[in-house]
Amino acid sequence: MSRLEVKGLHLSLREGNGFSPFVEDVNFTVEKGKTVALVGESGCGKSITCLSILQLLDPESIRIDRGSILFEGKDLLTLSQNELRQIRGNAIGMVFQDPLTSLNPVFSIGSQLVEAVQNHHSVSYAQAKEKAIQMLECVRVSRPDIRFTEYPYQLSGGMRQRVMIAMALLGEPRLLIADEPTTALDVTIQAQILSLLVELQQKMNLGILLVTHDLGVVAEFADEVLVMYAGRIVERAPVQDLFENPQHPYTKKLLASVLKLGGSR
Amino acid sequence: MTVPFLAELRQVSKIFWVEKPWIGKAKPLYALREVNLQIPKGSTVGLVGESGCGKSTLGKVLLRLTPHSTGSVLFRGEDIGSLSSRQMRGLRRHMQMIFQDPYSSLHPKRTLRQNLQEPFIIHNETDQMQEKIRELMSDVGLDPDLLDGYPHELSGGQCQRICIARAVSLRPDFIVADESVSALDVSIRGQILQLFLELKKKYQLTYLFISHDLAVIETVSDFVAVMYLGQIVEWTSASQLFANPFHPYTQLLLEAIPIPVFRPDRRKRHHSIEAELPDPVRLPPGCPFAARCSKVKPHCLEKVPELRNLGTPETPHYVACHEAS
Ligand SMILES: Nc1ncnc2c1ncn2[C@@H]1O[C@H](COP(=O)(O)OP(=O)(O)OP(=O)(O)O)[C@@H](O)[C@H]1O
Numbered sequence: 193m194s195r196l197e198v199k200g201l202h203l204s205l206r207e208g209n210g211f212s213p214f215v216e217d218v219n220f221t222v223e224k225g226k227t228v229a230l231v232g233e234s235g236c237g238k239s240i241t242c243l244s245i246l247q248l249l250d251p252e253s254i255r256i257d258r259g260s261i262l263f264e265g266k267d268l269l270t271l272s273q274n275e276l277r278q279i280r281g282n283a284i285g286m287v288f289q290d291p292l293t294s295l296n297p298v299f300s301i302g303s304q305l306v307e308a309v310q311n312h313h314s315v316s317y318a319q320a321k322e323k324a325i326q327m328l329e330c331v332r333v334s335r336p337d338i339r340f341t342e343y344p345y346q347l348s349g350g351m352r353q354r355v356m357i358a359m360a361l362l363g364e365p366r367l368l369i370a371d372e373p374t375t376a377l378d379v380t381i382q383a384q385i386l387s388l389l390v391e392l393q394q395k396m397n398l399g400i401l402l403v404t405h406d407l408g409v410v411a412e413f414a415d416e417v418l419v420m421y422a423g424r425i426v427e428r429a430p431v432q433d434l435f436e437n438p439q440h441p442y443t444k445k446l447l448a449s450v451l452k453l454g455g456s457r
Numbered sequence: 458m459t460v461p462f463l464a465e466l467r468q469v470s471k472i473f474w475v476e477k478p479w480i481g482k483a484k485p486l487y488a489l490r491e492v493n494l495q496i497p498k499g500s501t502v503g504l505v506g507e508s509g510c511g512k513s514t515l516g517k518v519l520l521r522l523t524p525h526s527t528g529s530v531l532f533r534g535e536d537i538g539s540l541s542s543r544q545m546r547g548l549r550r551h552m553q554m555i556f557q558d559p560y561s562s563l564h565p566k567r568t569l570r571q572n573l574q575e576p577f578i579i580h581n582e583t584d585q586m587q588e589k590i591r592e593l594m595s596d597v598g599l600d601p602d603l604l605d606g607y608p609h610e611l612s613g614g615q616c617q618r619i620c621i622a623r624a625v626s627l628r629p630d631f632i633v634a635d636e637s638v639s640a641l642d643v644s645i646r647g648q649i650l651q652l653f654l655e656l657k658k659k660y661q662l663t664y665l666f667i668s669h670d671l672a673v674i675e676t677v678s679d680f681v682a683v684m685y686l687g688q689i690v691e692w693t694s695a696s697q698l699f700a701n702p703f704h705p706y707t708q709l710l711l712e713a714i715p716i717p718v719f720r721p722d723r724r725k726r727h728h729s730i731e732a733e734l735p736d737p738v739r740l741p742p743g744c745p746f747a748a749r750c751s752k753v754k755p756h757c758l759e760k761v762p763e764l765r766n767l768g769t770p771e772t773p774h775y776v777a778c779h780e781a782s
């Protein structure tokens with residue numbers, strides 16, 4: 193059974209008094225232990241597709257019209273809000289695109305991380321804290337003991353993004369949905385974080401849906417690639433095929449548009 | 458008097474006092490350590506470095522948005538560390554900062570017009586404000602019809618254009634752009650970089666351009682400073698830096714860029730990126746990069762390397778590395 197299977201997904205966006213179709217007939221699967229990358233230009237529908245999986249969309253402005261979203265065979269679209277809450281942050285972890293605003297500014301980093309552990313395991317505060325600090329170290333946050341007591345404003349942008357990743361991983365998810373998780377990180381830390389994900393993936397058979405605009409990241413970390421254009425998946429291919437033999441004209445254009453370093457490389 | 462540099466840092470350190478849990482005694486965290494940086498008028502200086510190394514702090518210190526601990530900060534040759542807050546307010550309009558997240562830089566409940574009016578009102582310059590706002594919109598390539606809408610109605614790229622419009626509204630001399638394109642996708646990123654370059658020409662701006670993305674830095678910069686753990690470890694012209702990086706950290710940054718080509722051995726590469734975490738609270742006695750450096754020698758662990766000019770007097774290339782030559 194796949195970790196995630198999305199079948200015939202259609203989403204509509206509010207337009208005036210009605211809704212008009214935006215995401216149309218999206219189909220893909222994420223297998224255990226595999227990474228599927230979702231790429232495409234800004235506004236093509238990547239984030240709303242991700243948010244629809246856990247139904248985190250505002251129903252006033254975005255509607256799920258049709259389709260099924262099977263997590264380990266169970267259709268998430270048939271679950272109650274309560275059942276969904278059980279799954280969010282536990283079996284399915286999520287890293288949102290906007291790391292700078294998704295931490296709560298009034299609580300310390302530590303208390304937010306401890307909560308993430310305790311939502312999942314019934315452990316003492318001390319045990320939860322130990323796990324949280326270990327995880328901060330895993331995501332390459334220096335001096336995790338000090339960071340634990342600090343507040344979001346005291347951390348740099350990239351550190352906050354790593355804290356968000358730590359928080360998602362503390363729930364020990366079986367599926368991770370990561371929407372542009374490394375945009376605030378330099379290449380060396382990005383590589384470390386992505387290597388960590390690969391390691392966890394092998395250990396825990398984690399399935400990953402990775403939204404990114406960095407085709408370098410795709411080439412190095414994805415197993416399969418979905419190319420989205422104006423709300424549709426226009427190409428779906430194993431990573432090697434995508435780079436060596438792109439089919440769709442849009443994919444070809446995307447591969448050609450990469451901002452390249454001149455000079456040294 | 459001629460002032461060669463628009464902005465300058467001289468031996469500037471910035472310390473944040475952080476609590477050590479249980480013990481409760483505050484310890485100094487060195488976000489900047491004896492930094493010297495000169496920003497020539499009319500140039501774009503790129504600042505790169507690892508996440509958490511102090512780039513944003515440096516930008517805020519330069520604009521005195523946060524006080525520095527020691528050293529001096531100069532703007533147009535004047536030490537701004539000693540100015541009163543009233544004098545500082547007069548200077549503010551000449552220096553602006555643009556942040557990474559455009560949405561949180563704007564007031565969400567106010568229209569774009571209200572957001573753009575704010576600087577004019579604060580500085581008491583409401584003459585012809587509406588005309589100026591329309592001109593700003595066209596400067597940043599947006600339709601003035603958008604003015605009565607709200608920030609959340611805009612895409613990330615459009616929203617960043619509004620932030621840029623607001624930053625240039627009072628015709629500043631100096632702009633610090635902190636990761637201003639990193640949240641945008643590649644296609645839009647190129648357009649916004651282009652906009653930065655156009656405005657620079659039109660308004661004779663000087664930029665400090667902070668980014669962790671080397672491709673962005675190469676596109677916009679005349680000079681580049683590379684930072685590591687609160688220190689500048691390399692400083693030279695952009696062309697020189699990318700053609701001939703001297704510092705092992707700069708070399709590592711360039712090597713670690715993921716390349717959009719499929720390679721069968723791709724997974725192996727990353728196992729080699731294993732590193733000790735840099736600790737800004739317990740600074741190492743020697744080179745800040747020694748723990749991760751592949752060329753480390755015993756003396757690197759003992760003595761902090763100073764910036765040395767390995768270039769020529771005309772085209773300087775400063776490197777803080779004992780081993781570089
Ligand atoms: N207000 C603050 N209080 C305490 N520590 C702070 C504060 N602001 C920054 N720091 C610390 O100073 C150091 C440098 O932070 P800074 O935000 O300048 O990093 P940066 O280079 O901009 O990183 P990034 O690329 O991740 O944005 C970090 O260790 C950070 O935690």
Ligand SMILES: Nc1ncnc2c1ncn2[C@@H]1O[C@H](COP(=O)(O)OP(=O)(O)O)[C@@H](O)[C@H]1O
Nearest residue numbers: 205233234235236237238239240241250253254
């Ligand atoms: N919260 C929302 N309310 C209404 N429309 C939205 C919302 N979020 C995104 N959209 C719209 O949905 C479309 C797809 O956006 P998004 O999924 O965020 O794109 P991507 O992540 O691919 O850049 C865009 O037209 C965007 O304006």
Ligand SMILES: [Mg+2]
Nearest residue numbers: 238239289371
């Ligand atoms: Mg998105």
Ligand SMILES: [Mg+2]
Nearest residue numbers: 348349512513
């Ligand atoms: Mg920063």
